[in-house]
Amino acid sequence: SWALPQILKKAGIDYFMTTKISWSQYNRFPHDTFHWRGIDGTELLTHFITTPNNDGSWYYTYNGNVTASSVQGLWDNYRQKELNDQLLLAYGWGDGGGGPTRDMLEAVRRFEDMPAMPQVRQGRVEEFFEALDDRVSDHPRLPLWDGELYLEYHRGTYTSQAYNKRMNRRMETLLHQAEFVNSLAMLLNGGHAYPVETLRKSWIITLRNQFHDIIPGSSIGEVYEDSREEYAEAEQLAVAALEQGTQAIAGGRGQDGAAAEGVVGYRVINPLGWERSALVEISLDAFPASAEQLAWSSPSGEALESQLVRGAEGQPVSVLVHTPNVPALGYTTIFGKSTNSASAASSGAWSIGARLLETPFYRIELNGSGQIVSLYDKRNAREVLKPGEAANVLQVFEDKPMAHDAWDIDIYYQEKSWTVEELTEAVVEEQGPLRAVLKLVWRYHRSVIEQKMTLYRDHPRIDFCTRVDWREKQQLLKAAFPVDVRSTKATYEIQFGNVERPTHWNTSWDWARFESVAQRWVDLSEGGYGVSLLNDCKYGHDIRNHVLRLSLIKSAVSPDPEADQGLHEFTYSLYPHKNGWLEADTHRQACELNMPLLPVQLAGTAHTDVLPEQLGLFRVDGSHVMIDTVKKSEDDETFIVRLYEYGGIRGDVRFCTDARIGEFVSVEETNLMEEQPQAVEHGPDEVRLFMKPYEIKTLRITLKA
Structure with a gap:
């Protein structure tokens, strides 16, 4: 990640070492010792170990043996001898443990004075880098690399074992929210006990499951059995910490008699750092009156629009309330009051059918396979899709890499593919006034894909809430969106920033990035218009020419023969917009997809403290x-x-x-x-x-x- 130099420096780490970049398939990285300049301009002294692999492969290894060939090969492989003549050989058995052996230690002793060989001595890594820094940092020929270090290998690890990817994102979100709400609770109530130990335990479990090979999705099946149990524990701890904070914030009943008979109150918490207006979904389980008889209002008494969400048998299960101006990193309070009439919003410009959908933002046409064949942007008076091409196309590719099934996607995967077209159901589940939902169900061989295309009255985002029962092996599922946008570069979110990557395959350095990683969003924009693709738990992407694709499921058979079999749940969203991604707030839209507003029911009259009804x-x-x-x-x-x-x-x-x-x-x-x-x-x-x-x-x- 291009963000790494700054992260390391600000964490007190001055040097970076790896062997992995030498594993790239197509292009050899030009330097072994260099300054790596990060996205913010921070420079980090970086050194690649050049120890040859024990089996004679082309790449360098971190599992070095101490032999004549490895010691001499370390020196022979190094390409900057005019700059530096002291190198680092990391030896010992890794990938399973074991460390240095007695034979290796004896070999080091014997090579110390071996004639006609590079001189060998024992030392510590810190000593090596401190000496390297003294020798090369001011050297006029020390190279500078300004950009990300892309490994042309192991591209499948962005997608393999999707459950772990989903839980990693969920834990990041939960822990962020739990830390914030408990901080706010401490400031609002001096006696609130911050759940230090609960959060610490949850963080430790979450971080442990980011270890190699767990989060890459390249471990054996037993690891993922353990990991599921660990994530369940981490989630339970984080939810407990979150509830401890939210209940403290919801303890006050508000200043205007909110606990009166027939009134239910909610704190609506915004865990993000900007004011937002959005829908909040409230379960109807604990309501004192029929849902149809509740009118919603703000702290000032302003009426709030709402929409009932009904279950499979038509009964109300939740209510959507449009909640405006929720303060940044704060909350507002809303009240539902019994009334003789429903507080529904006006219908507006809605027309939702199985093949044609009309919203305040779009006119959408679907074909008989449930794919979008036209997406007309009313605000900007233009067609979003490339003429003659369908969008939200679910594509399946044969995924049989040359080696390392769970780790790799090889460039030839695109040569054999199928399209999911057997649409078995297309039903309108919700039809405004605040939100509309079209349910689509496909069958693909032994798998079933259920998707709820969700559109909003006040928001131009189109959500594809997806549930998949996946029963295929060695197949890669992607969602494709061909858009009518011309750009030679696309933008991908990374940690604490973003990076531009080419959309063309002009050089081997370009086409080697046929699968790239992103966090919550990617964007393809031309002057004045663009389209963003957001997600709530996916990382693998490819954007070539005018087509944005998101990798959804990769079902390897090794080292786990049952990898990614069964249930998957995820959401991805299309966000067409005027101007570029920054002006269009793509970053904020992706954050809001991942962190919706949190409703917490007020505790009632038992709490004597009175908190402000709205606060940031x-x-x-x-x-x-x-x-x-x-x-x-x-x-x-x-x-x-x-x-x-x-x-x-x-x-x-x-x-x-x-x-x-x-x-x-x-x-x-x-x-x-x-x-x-x-x-x-x-x-x-x-x-x-x-x-x-x-x-x-x-x-x-x-x-x-």
């Missing part, structure tokens, strides 16, 4: 800067706030708090480890921060009520 903890005025994390400090009762710039824009932004929360007593900038504090000037409720392109900042904040 922190906000930042730059639309290109995101507040990523709010948590309690690891060492004391202060709060940690992590922000990052994601638009490549340099300048000042204002970071603010609500005066009702308290005043800033002190603000310090630290590294990612919450160390090395530097005082930051501040006012009582705001701080001015200078953000560089793609910079990560960590603040330690003390607030006084």
Whole structure:
């Protein structure tokens, strides 16, 4: 990841070493020792171990043996002898443990004074890098690599074992929310106990399951049996911590008699760092009255529009309430009151059928296979799709790589493919006024794919909520969207930023990236218009020419013969937009897909404390800067706030708090480890921060009520 140099430096790590890049299939990386410049401009001394693999393969190894061929090969392979004459050989049995053997240790001793061979001595990795830094950092011939380090190999690991990918994203989201709501609860109620130990245990389990080979999806089946149990435990802990915080926030009943008979109140919590207006879905299980007899209102008494969601037998199961202006990293309060008439929204420009769908934003036509053959953008008066090509096409490819079934996708996979076309059901499940849902069901051999195409009155995002019972092996499932956009580059979200990659195959360096990784979104834009593809738990993508594709399921047979068999649940979304991805708030839309508003029922009259009915903890005025994390400090009762710039824009932004929360007593900038504090000037409720392109900042904040 191009974000890694900054992350490592700000975590107190000054050097980076790997062998993996030498494994690339098509292009040999040109340097072995170099400065790697990250997305924000941070430079990191990087060194590749050049030890030849024990079996004579072309790539370098981290499982080095101590033999004449490995010692001499280490030197022979190294390409910058004019720059540096001291190298690192990492030896021992890895990939299963074992470490150095007695024979290896004896070989090191004997090679120390071996004539006609590179001189060998024992040492520590830290000593090697410190000496390397002294020798080469100011050398005029030290190369500089400015960009990501793409491994032309193991492209299947973005998709294999989809359950783990989904749970990893879920845990990231849950833990983020739990940390934030408990921080807010501490500030609102000085006696609230932050669930330090619960969160720590959940984080440890989550991070353990990011270990190699678990999260890549390349472990044996028994590992994933254990991993499911571990994720269940981590989720239980994180949910408990989240509920501890939300219940503290929902403990107050509001200032206007919200607990009166026939009234139900909810805190609607926004875990993201900008004000948002969106639908919140509330279960009807605990309602004091029939759902049809509830009218919804804001704290000021303004009527809120709503829509009932009905179950399979037509009974109401939940209600959608349009909730406007929920403060950044905060909450608002809404009330449902018994009435003689329903508080439904107006229907508006809706016409939803199995083949033709008309919404305030789009006119959508489907063919008999359930594929989109026309997507007309009413706001921008243009067709989104490439003429003559269908979108949301579910494509299946034979996936039999040359080796390493779970790890790899090889470029020839596209030579043998099928399209999912056997549509068995197309039923309108919801028809506005706030949301419409068209249910589509396909059969593919022994597999069943159920999808709910979801459209909104007030939002241009099109969601494809998908449930798959997958029973195929060595087949790769993708969703394809051919759009009428001309661009030679596409944008992919990475950690704390984004990267542009080519959409053409002009060179071997281009077509080697036939499958690339992204986090929550990718985008293809031309001047004035673009299309983003968002997701809630997928990582593998390919964008070539005008076609955006998202990898959904990869069902390898080795090392786990039952990999990815069974149930899959995920959502991906299409987001056509005016202008580029930054102006269109693609990043925010993807975050909102992953973190919907959280409704929490008010506790009632038993709680004597009264909280404001609407409140925001922190906000930042730059639309290109995101507040990523709010948590309690690891060492004391202060709060940690992590922000990052994601638009490549340099300048000042204002970071603010609500005066009702308290005043800033002190603000310090630290590294990612919450160390090395530097005082930051501040006012009582705001701080001015200078953000560089793609910079990560960590603040330690003390607030006084």
